[in-house]
Amino acid sequence: MNRPHADRLASYAMRVEQSLGRRYPEPRHPYRNDYERDRDRIIHSRAFRRLENKTQVFSRRYSDHFRNRLTHTLEVAQISRTVARALGLNTDLVEALALVHDVGHPPFGHAGEETLDGLMRPYGDRFDHNLHALRIVESFEQKYVDFPGLNLTFELREGIIKHSRDYDPERHPELREYRLDKQSPLEAQLINVADEIAYNCADLDDGYEAKLLIIAQIRESLPLFDRLYRPFERQRPEALEKLKFNEALKRMMDYLVTDLIRTTRLRLRRAGPRSVEAVRARDSRLVSLSPAASRENQRLKDFLHQNLYSHPTIRAERKKIADSICGLFGYFVEHPRSLPAFYQRKMPREPLHRVVCDYIAGMTDNYLLEQYRKYVKA
Numbered sequence: 001m002n003r004p005h006a007d008r009l010a011s012y013a014m015r016v017e018q019s020l021g022r023r024y025p026e027p028r029h030p031y032r033n034d035y036e037r038d039r040d041r042i043i044h045s046r047a048f049r050r051l052e053n054k055t056q057v058f059s060r061r062y063s064d065h066f067r068n069r070l071t072h073t074l075e076v077a078q079i080s081r082t083v084a085r086a087l088g089l090n091t092d093l094v095e096a097l098a099l100v101h102d103v104g105h106p107p108f109g110h111a112g113e114e115t116l117d118g119l120m121r122p123y124g125d126r127f128d129h130n131l132h133a134l135r136i137v138e139s140f141e142q143k144y145v146d147f148p149g150l151n152l153t154f155e156l157r158e159g160i161i162k163h164s165r166d167y168d169p170e171r172h173p174e175l176r177e178y179r180l181d182k183q184s185p186l187e188a189q190l191i192n193v194a195d196e197i198a199y200n201c202a203d204l205d206d207g208y209e210a211k212l213l214i215i216a217q218i219r220e221s222l223p224l225f226d227r228l229y230r231p232f233e234r235q236r237p238e239a240l241e242k243l244k245f246n247e248a249l250k251r252m253m254d255y256l257v258t259d260l261i262r263t264t265r266l267r268l269r270r271a272g273p274r275s276v277e278a279v280r281a282r283d284s285r286l287v288s289l290s291p292a293a294s295r296e297n298q299r300l301k302d303f304l305h306q307n308l309y310s311h312p313t314i315r316a317e318r319k320k321i322a323d324s325i326c327g328l329f330g331y332f333v334e335h336p337r338s339l340p341a342f343y344q345r346k347m348p349r350e351p352l353h354r355v356v357c358d359y360i361a362g363m364t365d366n367y368l369l370e371q372y373r374k375y376v377k378a
């Protein structure tokens, strides 16, 4: 029997006993439930370990203590678990979903993603990190003798597809089993907002630490941050600016997370879903920030876009990354025999541009640069 979830679950939480299960049936584990096993499989996967060497915003050459995609993932897991517990959601499922949410990201963050997507378009194709993550857990991970991939439960695969965007069922008939016309369980809805809170706060932190953002500019553009910073400045004028910044940042994250819990709780009370099916049947998502907090969050996002992501230092690096990815993509399309055997075996079944894209998307930052030096720049 499936060991139930230890916390008290609300009526609208996903119960592991109700899971739609795995693609390839497996015997139950004596003391880990299916979502705990999903979590463990993710942690033991190659794609998860590679997150350590994938850029979030700042590549390794800046500093060793900025976020990478692995530490970002842990932050999302921590925030999601906190919110899930407060709302009576399934924390085992939430944790597994958070840990897997970014495994489909290519090297070098959004620069890598945009470049790969741009390279796929002339073929009438796209690169999408959620779809890539699904391919990783369904087939690229090779660990078991009886099946390809990690054989995760339905709810994990559904969450990978649905946590951050809605796919048109007409354009994605291959995703039909995930019932694209229905909402995902609250556990998957939560990941998206927790992800945003995590990266907005973290990017502000790293941007300030990298000295690409300065305190006066942050306070002037972000009234919420300024409001939280002011008392420290008034009461502790002698304290280090960095520590006052930390205090304000910490309170900003707390404000957003608390608002998320309160707002979602209120929306759940009003909507009154008594089961996961009732959550699925709704027109819109139930997990959300209040309008006021959404505005603050959006302001933070816009600020980071205008002042950090488009900063000349970050932009110059992005251009170099894009050139490396384009160079390597072009090389493999012309020399498919240079691809590893695992990818060459896919060639009879899939178009070459897709095979090359999958190979590059799986690379870490280091490996991409190494391959670029080996094949293109040599």
Ligand code: MG
Pocket: 072, 076, 101, 102, 195, 199
């Ligand atoms: Mg993320």
